[in-house]
Structures are given as C-alpha cells and as structure tokens.
Amino acid sequence: MPKVVIIQTEVKHYRLPFFTGLYTALQQDGIDLRVLYSNSHPVPSLRKDCFDLLPHIGRRVPGYWFLKRFIYQPIWKEIFQADLVITGSELKYIINPVLLLMSALKLKRIAFWGLGPNRHPTRSALAEFVKKPFFNRVDWWFAYTDSIAEYLCSEGMPRERITNVQNATDSGELKRLIEGIADHEMREAKIALTGSASTRIGLYCGMLQKIKAIPLLIQAARLVKQKCPDFHLVIIGNGPERQWLEEAIAGELWIHYLGSKFGRESALYYKMADVFMLAGTAGLAVVDSFAAGLPLLVTALPTHPPEISYVIDGKNGRVASHDAVSFASVIIETLSDPGMMERLRMGANESSARYTIEAMIENYRTGIKRCLATYGYSPTLTISEVPAPETTFR
Incomplete structure (x- = not known):
C-alpha cells in the first residue's frame, strides 16, 4: 500500500473535515495517509483554533521553533517510509532543503502544497527571493487556487504536475x-x-x-x-x-x-x-x-x-x-x-x-493518485486510469 505523508505546522479546526475525508477517500484507493503536525506557533496559538486529528489519521510530533519563524520537526522515520511527502512551500520548514535534495537525487517524491508566493503584508522580500527558485524543483504541486496554478506554470512548473485543489472549508x-x-x-x-x-x-x-x-x-x-x-x-x-x-x-x-x-x-x-x-x-x-x-x-x-x-x-x-x-x-x-x-x-x-470541501477532497485525492501513478509507486494505478478533474489546472 503506497504511503503518503502530509507535513503541517499545526491542524486548524477548519482542516479537520478535510483530512478526515481525504484519509477515507485514499483508503478506498488503497493508499495510506498520515498527517504529521506540531504545536502552534506562540502567536497563532492565541486564537485557540487548533485541534488534534484521530490517531489513525494523524499524529502530533515535536516541533521546535527557532527565532519565532522556523520550525524543525524530527520526522525522518516517517519520511523515509513514505512514497510521497507533501510539505508546505514556506521557508519556515527547516527540513525542506533536505527534502528538495532527496527529490533532486530521486530518493523521494516530494510535493509542495500551498499558496506559492507569500502576499502577507509583513513578508520578507529576501525570503520570497530565496524560495522562488525552488517552486519548480518539486515533483508535484497542490496549488490552493487556479490563479496560483497559473503563476506556478509561468515560473516553469510543468502544468501536468500541478493540481488545483480549490481550497475550501466544510x-x-x-x-x-x-x-x-x-x-x-x-x-x-x-x-x-x-x-x-x-x-x-x-x-x-x-x-x-x-x-x-x-x-x-x-x-x-x-x-x-x-x-x-x-x-x-x-x-x-x-x-x-x-x-x-x-x-x-x-x-x-x-x-x-x-x-x-x-x-x-x-x-x-x-x-x-x-x-x-x-x-x-x-x-x-x-x-x-x-x-x-x-x-x-x-x-x-x-x-x-x-x-x-x-x-x-x-x-x-x-x-x-x-x-x-x-x-x-x-x-x-x-x-x-x-x-x-x-x-x-x-x-x-x-x-x-x-467551492466545497467535497470538491477539494476529490481534487486532492486525484492529484495524489496521478502523482503516484506518474512515478510508478502504485502498481494498481496507471496515469491513463486517473483522469484529471475539471478543477485541475491544465
């Protein structure tokens, strides 16, 4: 059974139904999903909107924050056991450079999930400059919206390796x-x-x-x-x-x-x-x-x-x-x-x-199946058997 790991800094309350639904959908496809997450950053934790997943879906792992901006999560065992690792594209993930190296050496299939360029008012121009060249260095992209998918394509990411998940809540x-x-x-x-x-x-x-x-x-x-x-x-x-x-x-x-x-x-x-x-x-x-x-x-x-x-x-x-x-x-x-x-x-x-959680789950599910099939990780799936959904950017 192919194993997929999704790395998060924390699990927000609005993501609970998404991860639960995605886990159930992938189980039907013979794919095992694990979500690894840590404690909230001290400032977001004030909102008290983070929760735990059921243990068969996800697990809280140690998370060490440095300079209030970067997080290290010691999850190497789970990474090495996974066939596909999905992480955020933000620089805050200290393990990302190692994951990108593993992808370049074809040791592991790595995907980014997120919004691509950071438009936050307090964003660092230097940080954006540093991370931008790596947008097309992963094996797959799960983009929040079609506009992000278009941006990634313009930056050199092959369009057939981009899935527009159509970000939504329940x-x-x-x-x-x-x-x-x-x-x-x-x-x-x-x-x-x-x-x-x-x-x-x-x-x-x-x-x-x-x-x-x-x-x-x-x-x-x-x-x-x-x-x-x-x-x-x-x-x-x-x-x-x-x-x-x-x-x-x-x-x-x-x-x-x-x-x-x-x-x-x-x-x-x-x-x-x-x-x-x-x-x-x-x-x-x-x-x-x-x-x-x-x-x-x-x-x-x-x-x-x-x-x-x-x-x-x-x-x-x-x-x-x-x-x-x-x-x-x-x-x-x-x-x-x-x-x-x-x-x-x-x-x-x-x-x-x-814009529904059901559509997001189906888009994400199809993207994972296409990614696994593209790189030959699932003998039960072939790329021709997994059609791209209408909301996948192409």
Whole structure:
C-alpha cells in the first residue's frame, strides 16, 4: 500500500473535515495517509483554533521553533517510509532543503502544497527571493487556487504536475447548521442581541490581527451607522488585536464582540446577518460567507490570499477601495438596494455550490493518485486510469 505523508505546522479546526475525508477517500484507493503536525506557533496559538486529528489519521510530533519563524520537526522515520511527502512551500520548514535534495537525487517524491508566493503584508522580500527558485524543483504541486496554478506554470512548473485543489472549508456543514436553525429562533436571538428583529447586521468572523484591518472595519462601520441608524456590527473571533478591539468599542452598544464561536452557535450569527464584511485580507472566510448566502464586501488589497479570486465584483460580492469612506459607501449602497442584495445572495449561493470541501477532497485525492501513478509507486494505478478533474489546472 503506497504511503503518503502530509507535513503541517499545526491542524486548524477548519482542516479537520478535510483530512478526515481525504484519509477515507485514499483508503478506498488503497493508499495510506498520515498527517504529521506540531504545536502552534506562540502567536497563532492565541486564537485557540487548533485541534488534534484521530490517531489513525494523524499524529502530533515535536516541533521546535527557532527565532519565532522556523520550525524543525524530527520526522525522518516517517519520511523515509513514505512514497510521497507533501510539505508546505514556506521557508519556515527547516527540513525542506533536505527534502528538495532527496527529490533532486530521486530518493523521494516530494510535493509542495500551498499558496506559492507569500502576499502577507509583513513578508520578507529576501525570503520570497530565496524560495522562488525552488517552486519548480518539486515533483508535484497542490496549488490552493487556479490563479496560483497559473503563476506556478509561468515560473516553469510543468502544468501536468500541478493540481488545483480549490481550497475550501466544510461549507456544507455550515450550510446545514444554518438551515437547521428555525426563523423564529433566529429572530428571538436577533432581538435579544440588538433589540429589534429588523436590525441590519454586518458580520465579521475571523482572526483578530493586523492583517484583518480591524480598525478600518470599525471606522467604516461607524460611517455606516451614521447613514443607517438600524445597522449593527457583529464580530466573532480571537487573536492579538482583541484587547485593542474591546477598548475601542467600549460604550458602543451597537457593536457586538462575541469572542470565538464554533458550530451551531456560529451558524446562528451567519443566519441573522445581512452582509459579511472584510476590511483586511480575505482568506477562507470567503467560502464561509458564500455558504451562508451572504453578500461579501471586501476591500482591494495586493496582499489578499489566493481565495480572493473566488470573489466576483457585482456577482457574489463587492470590492471597495481600501479606505473607510469607500468601504462604508459600498456597504451602504448594498444594504440600501434590495435588488442588488438579492443578486449578490444568488451569486453567493451559486459560488457555495462550487467551492466545497467535497470538491477539494476529490481534487486532492486525484492529484495524489496521478502523482503516484506518474512515478510508478502504485502498481494498481496507471496515469491513463486517473483522469484529471475539471478543477485541475491544465
């Protein structure tokens, strides 16, 4: 049975259904998957959103952080036993240079999984310069989105060795939770929170850190409140900006900071919201917004993660300039136009049907099978027997 190892620094809560589903799918193909992960970096750990996988799927391994940027994971036994090793493309993985050497010497098949170029505002230009030449030195790429697949192809990675996994969360579960909440329950909760069943609600659910531009979100919300007296802002999440947020909104009873919420409790606020508001970088929150059928209102940034490519201005969301006045203007225009609201809701629902965890699992599964078959690691699979999915970049 071919063995596949996926290396992660930690397992976020939104990855649990993905790894569970991928493990089950690969077992049906006669492929054994193991996910190896460690403790969170000290700063992300403040969000308390990391979990453990079931022991037959993954295992927590020691992780030693150096200079708060690099992690060493002593997992050599598992690497040598694997037929395919999938790791992140980030420089933080100290073992990656050795893995690349093993790939070059044809001792091991190595794949990258991720977003390719780092667009994070605090990224190091030197780090990006160093890692870029290695993008096409691996045996396979599992790209987050089609835009990343296109970028990798332009950098010299053969297109037949790139799989667009179509990065997503378990939006189906969120959708089911929302549908399971009765309208009267939502109305009662809305009245209890805001004092009225007719309140217009903007929702933010995500990390509380600088890249999410929480101050800009608050500034824009205040401008909206001036024009729309029945507007309320609901904020869900945790992170290093929490203290600043709590102090900034003290006394503003129409801004509701609720801390971290998961499962049905989180779904309740998605159901009562009218729009989803993202002032900063837009990652997988895009998929959750679509699952809830919410118009997604974002600002234009060069630092957006690749999932921003899912947002089509005027169809499933709106894109404003990255300033409070422009963002507030787009929010007000959207909330004040019933026709636009309905059109954006329909677009969000259509996008939700496309960007699903099931599609991501199937794309990833097919990519693994194609990779193994290409390099002859599975006698039961041949490349001609494993068709590329529609979402695989080619």
